[in-house]
Amino acid sequence: MNTFKVSIQKTSNDNIIKFEVNQFITKHQSFEFNNIDEAKPSPLAKQLFYLPFIKKVYVSGNFIAVERYNIVEWKDVQDEVAEQIEAYLNDGGLVIDDASSSPKKIPVTVYAESTPNPSVMKFVVNKKIATSLYEFTSIDEAKLSPLATALFHFPFVKSVFIEENYISITKYDMAEWQDITLELREFIKSFIEDGKNIVLPEATEKFKQSTEQLDHQFDVLDDTSKEIINILEEYVKPAVASDGGNIQFIGYDAENKNVSVMLQGACSGCPSSTFTLKNGIENMLQQMLPGKVNTVEAING
16 A cells, blocks of 8 residues: 655745645646535545634645634644644545546646757656656656656657656657657647656655655765765756756765766766766865765766
C-alpha cells in the first residue's frame, strides 16, 4: 500500500496554509469549496469543514490549501489538520468523487523551449506534473511512468526527463525538431488534459526520491559532501533546470579531492557540459571550498 506523507507549507496569506502531499491526489484538476454544501463532491473537503475554523478548502494536484477563520491561529492547529489529512488518505479515503464532481479545470498550456543541447527539447507545462525528478533512458526503465512509456512509442524518442513542471526529451538523429516538436507538444498536452498519471504514485519510493529517503541519504554524508550539495542546490541546479537539465551529486573523494556528479536531462551528452563543468562548477567549488576540491568529474545519466 502506498504511504501518503503530508507536509505543511506556509503561503503569503497568513490565513491560508498549504498541506502538500507526496503524491498526486487529483487527476490534474482543481476544486474550490466555500462551504460544506459545496464540498459534496469531495469527502475529504467535507470532513475538513467539520472543523469549526475552516473557511475555505482548495484541492489541486498534490496539495490541499485551507483558509481559516480568525478564531484560531494556524500554529495551534496545523499539525492536527496535517495528521488528519494524512490519516484520511492512508485509510483509503476518497478525495474527489468522480461521479458527482464537476471539476474546475485549469487549462493546460504546453510550450516547447530549445536547450543548449541540440538533441534535447524542453516542454514546459503551466502546472505541476511531478513531485520529484525522474530520468528514463529506455521503455523498460519507464514502467512507472505512463507518460514516458507512451513517449517511447515515438521511434525518435531516445530518453525522457521529467521535472516538476517540464519534460525534456532527447531525440535520435533520425528526426529534426522542426518536424516533430508540434506533434510531441500536442501529445503531451492531451495526455495531461485527459487526467492520466504522469508518474505512478509508487515511483517516488521506488526511485528513492521521497523526502524521508533523501533526508537520510544527506544525513549520513560527511560535512564536505553536505557543503557541496548545498552549493549545487543553491547556485547550480536553478541554472541547469532552466536549460531543461539537472545535476546530481554522486560522491566526494576526500583523498583526491574529487567530486563526482551525474548530468541528467538536457545536460546529459550536451556539447557545452564539459565547459560548464570546468569553467563553472569546478571553479565555483574551488573558490567556495578552498583546499577541498581539485576536480569535478561527471557521468551522463
